[in-house]
Amino acid sequence: MSQEEEEPASPGARLMQAPGFNLCILAVMGYLTPIDVNLFKNELERTLVKHPRFSSLLIVNNKKLGKYSWKRTKVDLEKHVIAPDLDPEMENPDAFVEDYISGLSKNQLDQSKPVWEVHVLNVKNSDANSTIIFKIDHSIGDGVSLISLVMACARKNPDPESLPVIPPKKQKKNNVKNNGLMKRLFVLVWTMFLIIFNTLSDCICFLATILFLKDTETVIKAGKGVELYPKKYVRRIISLDEVKFVKNAMNVDLAEMMEKEKLLKGMWGNIVGIVILPLTIVLQDDPLNYIRRAKATMDRKKLSLGHSVAFGVMKLMLMLFGNKIAAGVSTGVFRNTTLTFSNVVGPKEEINVFGHPLAYIAPSVFGADEKFIPNPHQLGDDLVKSFENIKEAVIKSGLVKGSEFC
Numbered sequence: 001m002s003q004e005e006e007e008p009a010s011p012g013a014r015l016m017q018a019p020g021f022n023l024c025i026l027a028v029m030g031y032l033t034p035i036d037v038n039l040f041k042n043e044l045e046r047t048l049v050k051h052p053r054f055s056s057l058l059i060v061n062n063k064k065l066g067k068y069s070w071k072r073t074k075v076d077l078e079k080h081v082i083a084p085d086l087d088p089e090m091e092n093p094d095a096f097v098e099d100y101i102s103g104l105s106k107n108q109l110d111q112s113k114p115v116w117e118v119h120v121l122n123v124k125n126s127d128a129n130s131t132i133i134f135k136i137d138h139s140i141g142d143g144v145s146l147i148s149l150v151m152a153c154a155r156k157n158p159d160p161e162s163l164p165v166i167p168p169k170k171q172k173k174n175n176v177k178n179n180g181l182m183k184r185l186f187v188l189v190w191t192m193f194l195i196i197f198n199t200l201s202d203c204i205c206f207l208a209t210i211l212f213l214k215d216t217e218t219v220i221k222a223g224k225g226v227e228l229y230p231k232k233y234v235r236r237i238i239s240l241d242e243v244k245f246v247k248n249a250m251n252v253d254l255a256e257m258m259e260k261e262k263l264l265k266g267m268w269g270n271i272v273g274i275v276i277l278p279l280t281i282v283l284q285d286d287p288l289n290y291i292r293r294a295k296a297t298m299d300r301k302k303l304s305l306g307h308s309v310a311f312g313v314m315k316l317m318l319m320l321f322g323n324k325i326a327a328g329v330s331t332g333v334f335r336n337t338t339l340t341f342s343n344v345v346g347p348k349e350e351i352n353v354f355g356h357p358l359a360y361i362a363p364s365v366f367g368a369d370e371k372f373i374p375n376p377h378q379l380g381d382d383l384v385k386s387f388e389n390i391k392e393a394v395i396k397s398g399l400v401k402g403s404e405f406c
Contacts, residue, residue, distance in 0.1 A: 009068035013139035018327030023138040030128030030359040043354040047153040066323030083120040093125040164347035202306025210332040249399040
């Protein structure tokens with residue numbers, strides 16, 4: 001695409017521009033060293049800026065009908081990279097970084113330039129020696145597309161010429177092929193029946209959630225207009241080895257959650273499907289019941305095409321009725337449910353991104369609403385405590401030994 005040509009925006013990109021649905025991704029990247037701003041800019045110029053979406057203007061062709069397009073332009077990094085002068089000896093750097101990130105959620109991106117910006121905070125906090133915050137309009141791409149781009153820009157720390165490796169999906173043993181013809185035929189028919197039944201069930205649940213089915217009102221469920229309120233972004237860190245410890249004990253597979261990235265390899269944009277999961281807020285005598293129930297739910301969801309149907313319906317509605325109606329349907333789901341979460345896979349070794357060694361990546365979109373959740377730190381602490389309770393229950397149950405963390 002030349003600078004004179006325009007490329008029509010995808011249905012997903014158009015949806016992200018709908019009134020009340022305009023979303024930005026805030027990707028927080030902690031680094032092990034202070035950021036050399038000039039080196040960082042040079043690396044952006046060499047990698048990220050070469051991508052068409054990061055060097056294109058989002059053109060409004062017909063806002064009423066939700067028609068947008070991309071037009072290539074020259075990127076002036078001075079307008080995209082913000083590096084405020086900070087006191088390295090400030091009293092509370094953790095609170096400063098957190099408030100700075102939350103402040104970014106209150107302002108819209110300037111659409112007179114490519115719809116992204118990056119903030120460089122050269123101040124040491126408890127998690128990193130410096131912090132970079134990318135603010136990216138969700139129209140540019142979804143989490144899978146963006147993490148794939150980051151991985152393409154990254155290099156292994158010990159070997160600056162090698163790309164990082166994404167963990168492959170484990171292949172499960174298929175014992176069905178060793179059975180007789182009649183048994184294999186029965187398994188095939190039964191599986192097809194389950195897929196059809198689960199898909200219909202999920203589609204009915206999706207439609208009901210849009211129209212009238214609501215979660216029970218709790219202290220963590222927001223109300224109408226939540227998208228207009230300021231957001232707070234907090235995070236907690238748990239050990240991946242301890243997550244694997246619970247995973248192995250309960251015979252669940254983390255890799256299965258990452259299958260989407262393998263299926264979408266080479267694709268770019270917003271390939272978004274909505275899966276509605278039951279979230280039971282109740283005290284269990286055995287904390288492991290939460291894991292058992294979640295595993296049973298996910299096993300059923302794997303035998304359903306509900307998320308694909310939901311994506312197809314949203315795309316069709318966008319084409320027929322415009323982005324305002326399609327966004328209304330999506331926000332109906334978000335408004336009637338308690339919370340939204342997603343996950344993307346990362347590298348399995350330490351990496352260097354944009355010329356500096358990376359400590360962590362923490363992407364988010366929605367954040368915690370300050371009006372409905374006045375103390376999001378307590379909510380984070382409670383989630384960590386819940387995981388600790390589950391881990392202790394695994395040890396007490398004797399499923400694995402306490403020292404087996406991988």
